Amino acid sequence: MSALQRLSDTVAARGSADPDDSWTARLLAAGPEKCAEKFGEEAIEAVIEAVKGDRDRLIGEAADVLYHLLVMLAARDLSLADVEAELSRREGVSGIAEKAARK
Numbered sequence: 377m378s379a380l381q382r383l384s385d386t387v388a389a390r391g392s393a394d395p396d397d398s399w400t401a402r403l404l405a406a407g408p409e410k411c412a413e414k415f416g417e418e419a420i421e422a423v424i425e426a427v428k429g430d431r432d433r434l435i436g437e438a439a440d441v442l443y444h445l446l447v448m449l450a451a452r453d454l455s456l457a458d459v460e461a462e463l464s465r466r467e468g469v470s471g472i473a474e475k476a477a478r479k
C-alpha cells in the first residue's frame with residue numbers, strides 16, 4: 377500500500393475521532409468550506425515554492441497539499457479511491473485528443 381493510500385485511510389478514520397486529539401478531526405468538524413479554504417491556502421503556498429524553485433520546500437508544500445486535498449475530499453464523503461477511478465478512466469486518453477473532442 378502506498379503512503380498516499382495509507383494517509384487516505386487515516387484521514388477517513390479520523391472522521392470519527394475526537395477533535396481534541398486529531399488535527400484531521402478538527403478540520404473535518406469545521407466543515408467542508410473550511411477544509412476547502414485550507415486546501416486553497418496550501419495550494420497557493422506550493423505555487424509560491426514552485427515559482428521560487430526550492431526543491432525541499434516544494435516537496436514539503438506538496439505533501440501539505442496532498443494531505444489537505446484528502447481532507448477536503450473526506451469532508452464531502454469522497455476518498456482517494458474515487459479520484460483514482462477517474463484517473464483510471466482517463467488513462468490512455470491524450471489531453472490534446474480530449475480537448476479536441478469537447479468542440
Ligand SMILES: N=c1c2ncn([C@@H]3O[C@H](COP(=O)(O)OP(=O)(O)OP(=O)(O)O)[C@@H](O)[C@H]3O)c2ncn1[C@@H]1O[C@H](COP(=O)(O)O)[C@@H](O)[C@H]1O
Pocket residue numbers: 383386390397398399400401439440443
Ligand atoms: N500529513 C499530515 C499533515 N500535513 C499537515 N498537517 C497539519 O496541518 C496543519 C496546518 O496548519 P496551519 O495551516 O495552521 O499551519 P501552517 O500552514 O504550517 O502555518 P501557518 O499558516 O500558521 O503559517 C498543521 O498543524 C500540520 O501539522 C498534517 N496533519 C496530519 N497529517 C497526517 O495525518 C495523520 C493524522 O493526523 P491527526 O489527525 O492529527 O491525528 C498524521 O499521522 C499525518 O500522517
